[in-house]
Amino acid sequence: MDHLNELNPAQREAVLHKDGPLLIVAGAGAGKTKTIVHRIVNLINEGVRPENILAITFTNKAASEMRERARSQLSIVNRQSFPFVSTFHSLGVNILRENAPLSGLSKNFKIMDDGDSKSLVREAIKGAGYDPKQYDPGLFQNIISKQKGEGVTFEEYAEGASDFFSNLVAKIWEKYEELLKREKGLDFDDLLLKTVMLLKENEAVRKSYQERFKYIHVDEYQDTNEIQYRLTKLLAENHKNICVIGDSDQNVYGWRGAKIENILNFEKDYPEAKTVLLEENYRSTQNILSAANEIIKKNEVRVEKNLYTKNKEGEKIGFYEAADEADEAEYVATKILELVDAPADSSFAGSLSPRARGALPLAPSRCETPRKEESAGAFSDIAILYRANFQSRILEEAMLQYNIPYQVVGTKFFERKEVKDILSYLRSAIDRESPSDIKRIINFPARGIGKVTLLKLFAGRREELPAKMQLQIINFYNLLEKIAGFLEQNNLSETIKFILRESRIEKILKDGGDDDLERLENIKELVTLSKKFDHLAGEEAVIKISEEAALMSDQDEIKEKENVVRLMTVHAAKGLEFEKVFITGLEQGLFPHDRLGEKREDQEEERRLFYVALTRAEKKLYLSYAASRTIFGKRQYNVPSEFITDIPEDLIEKEGGNILKTIYV
Numbered sequence: 001m002d003h004l005n006e007l008n009p010a011q012r013e014a015v016l017h018k019d020g021p022l023l024i025v026a027g028a029g030a031g032k033t034k035t036i037v038h039r040i041v042n043l044i045n046e047g048v049r050p051e052n053i054l055a056i057t058f059t060n061k062a063a064s065e066m067r068e069r070a071r072s073q074l075s076i077v078n079r080q081s082f083p084f085v086s087t088f089h090s091l092g093v094n095i096l097r098e099n100a101p102l103s104g105l106s107k108n109f110k111i112m113d114d115g116d117s118k119s120l121v122r123e124a125i126k127g128a129g130y131d132p133k134q135y136d137p138g139l140f141q142n143i144i145s146k147q148k149g150e151g152v153t154f155e156e157y158a159e160g161a162s163d164f165f166s167n168l169v170a171k172i173w174e175k176y177e178e179l180l181k182r183e184k185g186l187d188f189d190d191l192l193l194k195t196v197m198l199l200k201e202n203e204a205v206r207k208s209y210q211e212r213f214k215y216i217h218v219d220e221y222q223d224t225n226e227i228q229y230r231l232t233k234l235l236a237e238n239h240k241n242i243c244v245i246g247d248s249d250q251n252v253y254g255w256r257g258a259k260i261e262n263i264l265n266f267e268k269d270y271p272e273a274k275t276v277l278l279e280e281n282y283r284s285t286q287n288i289l290s291a292a293n294e295i296i297k298k299n300e301v302r303v304e305k306n307l308y309t310k311n312k313e314g315e316k317i318g319f320y321e322a323a324d325e326a327d328e329a330e331y332v333a334t335k336i337l338e339l340v341d342a343p344a345d346s347s348f349a350g351s352l353s354p355r356a357r358g359a360l361p362l363a364p365s366r367c368e369t370p371r372k373e374e375s376a377g378a379f380s381d382i383a384i385l386y387r388a389n390f391q392s393r394i395l396e397e398a399m400l401q402y403n404i405p406y407q408v409v410g411t412k413f414f415e416r417k418e419v420k421d422i423l424s425y426l427r428s429a430i431d432r433e434s435p436s437d438i439k440r441i442i443n444f445p446a447r448g449i450g451k452v453t454l455l456k457l458f459a460g461r462r463e464e465l466p467a468k469m470q471l472q473i474i475n476f477y478n479l480l481e482k483i484a485g486f487l488e489q490n491n492l493s494e495t496i497k498f499i500l501r502e503s504r505i506e507k508i509l510k511d512g513g514d515d516d517l518e519r520l521e522n523i524k525e526l527v528t529l530s531k532k533f534d535h536l537a538g539e540e541a542v543i544k545i546s547e548e549a550a551l552m553s554d555q556d557e558i559k560e561k562e563n564v565v566r567l568m569t570v571h572a573a574k575g576l577e578f579e580k581v582f583i584t585g586l587e588q589g590l591f592p593h594d595r596l597g598e599k600r601e602d603q604e605e606e607r608r609l610f611y612v613a614l615t616r617a618e619k620k621l622y623l624s625y626a627a628s629r630t631i632f633g634k635r636q637y638n639v640p641s642e643f644i645t646d647i648p649e650d651l652i653e654k655e656g657g658n659i660l661k662t663i664y665v
Helices: 002-006 009-016 032-045 060-074 088-098 114-127 137-149 154-160 164-182 188-201 203-212 226-236 286-296 325-340 346-350 354-359 389-401 417-430 435-441 451-458 467-489 492-502 505-510 514-533 538-551 600-614 642-646 659-663
Strands: 022-026 053-057 084-087 110-112 185-187 215-218 242-246 274-278 317-322 382-386 406-408 565-569 578-583 617-626 628-631 634-637 652-656
Touching (some): 053 088, 060 084, 110 114, 110 538, 114 164, 164 185, 188 203, 188 226, 226 242, 325 382, 325 617, 417 467, 417 492, 467 492, 492 505
Parallel strands (some): 022 242, 317 652, 382 565, 578 617
């Protein structure tokens, strides 16, 4: 029981609760992952078999962290088996693959990522007799996704369609489902919808998983949507040993279906539930928490709590009033150089504005002198947050101008064209009847195969093609045959190298420009990533790497070992923490975002989003506002965000401009 000594009283209370429903309301930085991990360890110490424990979260990164921390703790108690720790979607994949025939699926079904899904919707619009240029595929993709997230099937939606638009959606949705079936594929939402349908309709399957997962833990419960809520309720309905952990103040995904009611109504769903409040914060200084508490207390729909810490009071929150977005970006860049004590050469500094030059400690040959890791700080300690993606452009320009290494979080590795091409080669090699994969690669590298040829090929009219074109197609399928044969005898990483050589992709990219060489480097990185699947048999390895690619989230792209500044939206930052955080674009209409017909729940979600942004910071916060900004090509003039005036004046110190004098009159 030594592991309990490192817990505070509230954490210990949550950990020691064994049977029955448990709601853990965990404020930002209050050690929720630590609490879940110790709870799992304690259950095993109490005699619960590890394989009877399930822990579900939202991202691969969070699941991996929880898994590793649990593994570290469990090594102390010397156990061989291990709890099932995964994301919601990975759990769905696991259940569906184990019961594929009962769901009318192939065991090796393909998971369509967001891009694949959108392409199929575009094709479905054409198939329904409409023009994708007039009918936005993204709009219909979002509608279908939202309906599935609410637990609505195509049949149920079509039955209730009563006007032109809903009938239009039904036509497109029907074609979309036909295309998914042709591809032997499921989209993200199907992974949960079909799992719930299977559990609901098949009593034997439902009972088997209820007995397998007798103790269930759900992380970030405030972010669950309707279908995720139904899934956990079905799994827990027999034993009711469900522990949910979350924070209503961090519900920021209402726009994609997350229901704050799930956490607020937990005690109604489970009247016998025990509730534990985790309010002690281990992440931030007291000044940061005081600001966060002041911000969030204006919300009405929440579980009342007040974060506190035994950490230092800390520095005040820096605030800068910028003339425009370029001035704001320059302020952020020069402040970062000041924080890491980065040297600059005189020629470099000479190109900067007077204020920027004043922020830089001059030293000879900045560009040639490596930055020291033992300097005042590391670039990786810093994050720049913004409300909308378009804000990153000017900030990136400033990072480049000032030679600051950075990473924009949100560009997924597995969504890069060249990476998807290689994965399509792998999938096509094991399944020649995968139309979207064949279409993707049959003309890469170029084989002179056009749209008309493809139409005839997939219509089974290959004999109508010219002899030369038939030869090209035969050569392509022979290549797939060779890849399949190689995969049977070799591991996954070696097979990817084989594809590079045999397809001539490697030679073509080597002979190309800088962009092509970067694409080749990305494929080489794919070889490295694929090594963790080398222990699996060929087809299984392809399925697993395809599954990982499809389920990858923005946060999984963070290169933790790289000394770079991270740029990301506040939504992407949820669950992360950094020593120093810049929150930019704090203008009324941008953050909080100006929504047409704004409702109270929208306003409260914006306030929760700012609360999340504030609580990402450990030691120092910087807030900035641009008096004018160009949006959609039009220069507009701004007033500061209402959130600024909600922070007590004694917590803020001016970094520049006259904003404090203006807003605190």
